[in-house]
Each structure stands twice: as structure tokens, then as C-alpha cells.
Amino acid sequence: MNILIIGAGAVGVSVARELLKSEHSISIVDKKPSAMRISSASDADWHLADACEVPALREAGAAEADIIVCATGDDKVNLVVSLLAKTEFGIARTIARVNNPRNEWLFTDAWGVDVTVSTPRIMASLVEDAVSDGSLTQIMRFHRSGASLWQVSVSADAPVVGSAISDIELPSGVAINAIIRDGVPLTADADLIVDVDDQVLLIDGGDDVDMSALKSYFRPRPASVHDSEGESAADAEASR
Secondary structure (H helix, E strand, C coil), X not given: CEEEEECCCHHHXXXXXXXXXXXXXXXXXXXXXXXXXXXXXXXXXEEECCCCCHHHHHXXXXXXXXXXXXXXXXXXXHHHHHHHHHHCCCCCEEEEEECCHHHHHHCCHHHCCCEXXXXXXXXXXXXXXXXXXXXXXXEEEECCCCCEEEEEECCCCCCCCCCEHHHCCCCCCEEEEEEEECCEEEECCCCCECCCCCEEEEEECCCCCCHHHHHHHHCCCCCCHHHHHHHHHHHHHHHC
């Protein structure tokens, strides 16, 4: 697969290295001479050029690219290149890095972005996942389809514990994609039973889905008034 990476910083080069391991054809573009650390990814095709210029992208092989990864530290550059990739070269898949979370709303298909990667959002999701309190965390949003990928860790005494996938009544437009258990990915078969500490991956179909309604599925059941009264009566009896 032909992959064009914009930005030869730490992120761009790291992505290039990983993709080269899978024997993809990689081209890297950066306008700074100091970024031309060719030995850091010697199997890639390096280009010293301004990716915001159409001739530079063409020279780097944009017309033959299957995917473009805009990984610079400048959100404006990532947006402009994404738009050029779509409008000038019809690249099938554009992946853009968001550096400032306040700019994330701009990274839509209107700017040619198919997939947004936000480092702050990813780090926040990892922190929330470590808490394992049943909080839903959005991992990725696919702008072309409007769908989003979410993750949640199942808390002890959550309503879904002990339930089969087929018995969980999810809101319309939401589906369980997979479950990670003890580091092993499991297909979300209808008869798979949900257990405590499972990491559940869900996908929604678009912006009209109210994901907040799912919070109660994975968090501990709230103590009912009846239970509280029962406990109080038992405590009072024990104190006599």
C-alpha cells in the first residue's frame, strides 16, 4: 500500500517506522531541512518540500497514494493538506493529527478529513480506562460515516455482568463490536457472557445516538431505597 506521511517529526517518523515493518511503501514530506533525518526511516522515500503546495504533493507521489497521514505539529497544515489530498488527488483515506483540542471541530469531511487522531483525547481515554469506573470513552470518530468507536470497562455489580450479549438491550444505533478479556479480544457473539473488568468496545451509527444513556449499563447498580431501608432495619435489630 502506498502511504504518504506529512511531517517528519517524532510522530510522523514513528508512524513511518511501524508501517515499514508491514512492508508498505512510505513517502515522507517535510519542508524543514533539519527534519531530513533519513537514517531514522531509511527505507522511506524522503521529500524536502512544502506539502501545502500541490506540485510538492504531486512530486511526493500523492496521485498514487492510497492513504495520507497528516502528522505535523501545525493544525492548519494538517487541514490544508487533507483538503488538497481529497480535492486535487482524490486520495481514498486521509488521517489527520489534531494538536489543539479546541480545533477538533474543524477536522471534518468538509476539510477532507476521514479520521481524526487527537493525542490529548487518546491520553484522556487511557486515563479513564485505567479508572475502570464504567465511564464511556470515545476512542475515534470516523467523519465519512459519522460513526464513533467507544470503550468502557465493566465495573463490579454493573447491570450487564452475567448477561449474554443478545440479552443486552442497547439503544438503537449502537452495537457491541468486541470484548477484550485479560488481553484477549473476543468476538461479540450472541451467547458471550459479560464479566467484571471486561473492556467492551462499542460502535455507534452517528450523531443522533445518545451514548450517555449507556452509562448505567456498565456502572454499579445504585443502592435502592428498599435496600437502604432493609439495611437500616437490620442494623437497628443488631444494636438491640
